[in-house]
Amino acid sequence: MFGVLKGHIMIKKLKYLFIAVTIMCLIGAFTYVIHISLQAGNVVRVTVTTTTSLYVTGLLDYLANEFRKQYPNVMIDFIAVGSGEALERAARGDACMVFVHAPSLERRYIDKGVITNHLIIAYNYFVIVGPEDDPAGIKYVSNVAEAFKRIYEAGEKGLALFVSRGDMSGTHVKELSIWNITGLNPQGRPWYRETGSGMGKTLVVANELRAYTLSDIGTYLMFKEEGRIPYLEILYMNDSMLINIYSIYIVKQCIGVERTYAEKFARFIYEHQDLIGRYGIDKYGQPLFYPAKEHEEKLYRIWSELSRE
Numbered sequence: 001m002f003g004v005l006k007g008h009i010m011i012k013k014l015k016y017l018f019i020a021v022t023i024m025c026l027i028g029a030f031t032y033v034i035h036i037s038l039q040a041g042n043v044v045r046v047t048v049t050t051t052t053s054l055y056v057t058g059l060l061d062y063l064a065n066e067f068r069k070q071y072p073n074v075m076i077d078f079i080a081v082g083s084g085e086a087l088e089r090a091a092r093g094d095a096c097m098v099f100v101h102a103p104s105l106e107r108r109y110i111d112k113g114v115i116t117n118h119l120i121i122a123y124n125y126f127v128i129v130g131p132e133d134d135p136a137g138i139k140y141v142s143n144v145a146e147a148f149k150r151i152y153e154a155g156e157k158g159l160a161l162f163v164s165r166g167d168m169s170g171t172h173v174k175e176l177s178i179w180n181i182t183g184l185n186p187q188g189r190p191w192y193r194e195t196g197s198g199m200g201k202t203l204v205v206a207n208e209l210r211a212y213t214l215s216d217i218g219t220y221l222m223f224k225e226e227g228r229i230p231y232l233e234i235l236y237m238n239d240s241m242l243i244n245i246y247s248i249y250i251v252k253q254c255i256g257v258e259r260t261y262a263e264k265f266a267r268f269i270y271e272h273q274d275l276i277g278r279y280g281i282d283k284y285g286q287p288l289f290y291p292a293k294e295h296e297e298k299l300y301r302i303w304s305e306l307s308r309e
Helices: 001-038 054-058 059-068 083-091 102-111 144-156 170-182 199-209 219-225 255-270 272-276 297-304
Strands: 044-051 074-081 097-100 117-133 162-164 191-194 213-216 232-236 243-251
Touching: 001 219, 044 083, 044 199, 054 059, 054 191, 054 199, 054 219, 059 074, 059 255, 059 272, 074 083, 074 102, 074 162, 074 255, 083 097, 083 102, 097 199, 097 255, 097 297, 102 117, 102 170, 102 243, 102 297, 117 255, 117 272, 117 297, 144 170, 144 232, 162 199, 162 213, 162 232, 170 297, 191 219, 199 213, 199 219, 243 255, 243 297, 255 272
Parallel strands: 044 074, 044 097, 162 191
Antiparallel strands: 097 243, 117 213, 117 232, 117 243
16 A cells, blocks of 8 residues: 555656656757857847937947847847837837836836836936026926926916927826926916927927926936037926936736847846946036936835826
8 A cells, every 4th residue: 555655656756857857958948049049140139118218318229239248149129219108019019128217107017917027227317497598487496396386377478388298208297297296287278388209309399499398317418418409408406306217127928039138138237237327427427327226225115106196
């Protein structure tokens, strides 16, 4: 009787051992195929949807080029759109990786099971820019909500214009949240214009109209240095409400070789945030983005608060 029982136990153990060995072999074979594929010169393409501010400043191309020094046959294909569109494309399966800065939108897609593997990689700040003569008088107000109230009042008097991205990007979502705090609705007012475009074009339009707009500081500094927005100045900044947190995610339904290298690219960026911190200093005198390392606990706490807006 005990001999039979021992035999059954031994068979079960062998069965589990066989399954474990099979899985390990499959993993090994998969890794080998990837390795041979790369050695043979076959290109692996990773599609990434990204917020425009990270792309237009050149930061993402810089990071991708550094990554390719380790993985020369991996091509990172960026699709630069607003955060809302970046997440929506991920939901449609059009990307394997996402770079965004809109915590409240990100939360929705996390809850839907679209994106996973959240990493905060950088932060900077939103700023209100506008004409040097500052017709709304926002330069010395105590908080960003008061600045928006003054712009609204000046707009109603015909003294000021405000240009919005109007594209459900991270910047646009932040702008809407500030208007919500003020209890004022600028939609439909003649002084409130929407471009439906990225940060670069919105800044150019605001410059042409001598209007106010909300911008991430990185894109503003780049366009200012290039002489493309000579009539816009930073009029309000350094408000805790204006912190701008950049996150990366892997799209849950992405599988195979593309996912493998999307995860490697995400890990590379996370582990080489010093590259982010150095980017822009030589040209602009200050970094366009600050690395999240050493501030992660605080940034995740702020991200969590913002995600509930």
